[in-house]
Amino acid sequence: MSEEKVAPPSLQPNRFGECRLCLTNAELQNSHFISKAAYKRVRSADENPNPFINDGMKALQTAKQITAHVLCFDCEQRLARSGEDAFFRSCYQPSGSFPLLELLKENKPLYENDRFAGIVVQEPQYSLVEQIGYMGISLLWKSAAHVWRFRGSTISSINLGKVYQEQIRQFLLGRAQFPEHAALAIEVSDENNRLIGMFGTPLSKKLSTNHLHWIDLLGIRFNLLVGARMPVSVKNLSVFRTGQKCLIIAKKQEGLMVKDYHRHLQLMAG
Numbered sequence: 001m002s003e004e005k006v007a008p009p010s011l012q013p014n015r016f017g018e019c020r021l022c023l024t025n026a027e028l029q030n031s032h033f034i035s036k037a038a039y040k041r042v043r044s045a046d047e048n049p050n051p052f053i054n055d056g057m058k059a060l061q062t063a064k065q066i067t068a069h070v071l072c073f074d075c076e077q078r079l080a081r082s083g084e085d086a087f088f089r090s091c092y093q094p095s096g097s098f099p100l101l102e103l104l105k106e107n108k109p110l111y112e113n114d115r116f117a118g119i120v121v122q123e124p125q126y127s128l129v130e131q132i133g134y135m136g137i138s139l140l141w142k143s144a145a146h147v148w149r150f151r152g153s154t155i156s157s158i159n160l161g162k163v164y165q166e167q168i169r170q171f172l173l174g175r176a177q178f179p180e181h182a183a184l185a186i187e188v189s190d191e192n193n194r195l196i197g198m199f200g201t202p203l204s205k206k207l208s209t210n211h212l213h214w215i216d217l218l219g220i221r222f223n224l225l226v227g228a229r230m231p232v233s234v235k236n237l238s239v240f241r242t243g244q245k246c247l248i249i250a251k252k253q254e255g256l257m258v259k260d261y262h263r264h265l266q267l268m269a270g
């Protein structure tokens with residue numbers, strides 16, 4: 001397949017237009033699918049003489065190359081400040097460390113088998129977990145708000161539907177609560193999970209009671225579930241619910257969240 005000749009992101013000028021997030025007319029940044037501002041957290045990786053030292057680095061380099069004129073400067077900063085910074089501090093690092101996994105492992109699992117462990121995080125960690133969740137929801141929203149391209153090919157995008165798309169936009173702007181009929185559940189890969197260093201494109205599946213949209217990035221899988229008929233036990237896994245927050249350590253990540261965990265959800269999130 002021949003690749004389109006496009007200027008590297010740094011050489012593409014900004015354009016004037018409507019920001020997809022705040023809807024004001026502004027100079028649009030040549031936004032990265034994952035904000036450039038967030039990468040300062042992994043600056044040491046850029047200084048690495050061999051950037052493709054492992055899969056985690058490759059995932060990062062790939063994500064960095066996906067750009068489009070979608071957001072104004074203020075909104076780019078908002079997304080970085082509200083979620084991406086925390087995400088990049090916590091995700092699987094190019095050095096091989098994984099701060100979020102290490103933090104979860106300090107807690108005794110509420111439930112554990114050979115496929116996964118359900119961990120209830122401590123209250124002082126709620127804010128961090130919500131910021132990481134914000135990063136996930138912003139990524140999935142961006143994927144629905146624009147068709148992103150990488151080296152001349154489009155990357156798969158998701159369709160949240162008009163209502164959820166707008167509700168999530170308002171949430172990202174801090175103007176509304178997280179949508180009532182939605183849940184954002186976080187899975188964290190353990191050391192043996194082959195997804196630990198990956199960057200996946202967003203995917204969707206229609207389940208019997210709700211829709212599931214998900215994306216994998218550097219050891220963290222974001223599952224966005226939407227639908228008014230979603231079981232309460234699933235909803236309780238949302239990191240945006242008030243009160244107790246439960247995250248999942250995934251030991252094998254071949255299947256979809258709800259299918260794998262359904263039997264145990266009540267136990268884990270009750």
Ligand SMILES: [Zn+2]
Pocket residue numbers: 019020021022023024071072073074075076
């Ligand atoms: Zn904006």
